[in-house]
Amino acid sequence: MQNLRKGLAVYFDKAEYTYMVLGFFYLGLYSAQVLIEPPKATYDALELVSNLIYLIFVIDLLLRAI
Numbered sequence: 001m002q003n004l005r006k007g008l009a010v011y012f013d014k015a016e017y018t019y020m021v022l023g024f025f026y027l028g029l030y031s032a033q034v035l036i037e038p039p040k041a042t043y044d045a046l047e048l049v050s051n052l053i054y055l056i057f058v059i060d061l062l063l064r065a066i
Contacts, residue, residue, distance in 0.1 A: 008063055019060065026053045 029050045033043060 005066065008066065012064070015060075019057075022053050022056060026050060026057075029053070 029046050032038065033046050033050070037043075038046065
């Protein structure tokens with residue numbers, strides 16, 4: 001278990017900026033959905049990408065809870 005925590009700590013250090021970029025991208029997608037009100041097909045595509053980013057954040061949260 002100790003090795004797993006050390007490995008995750010290294011991963012989190014390397015992925016910090018990636019998560020920051022994903023966070024801003026998620027915010028941009030959400031803003032586009034709310035402010036621009038795109039057509040249904042575009043809205044659905046934005047929603048899918050937003051949900052995938054959200055899933056990445058949930059997985060990150062679960063890994064940090066270990």
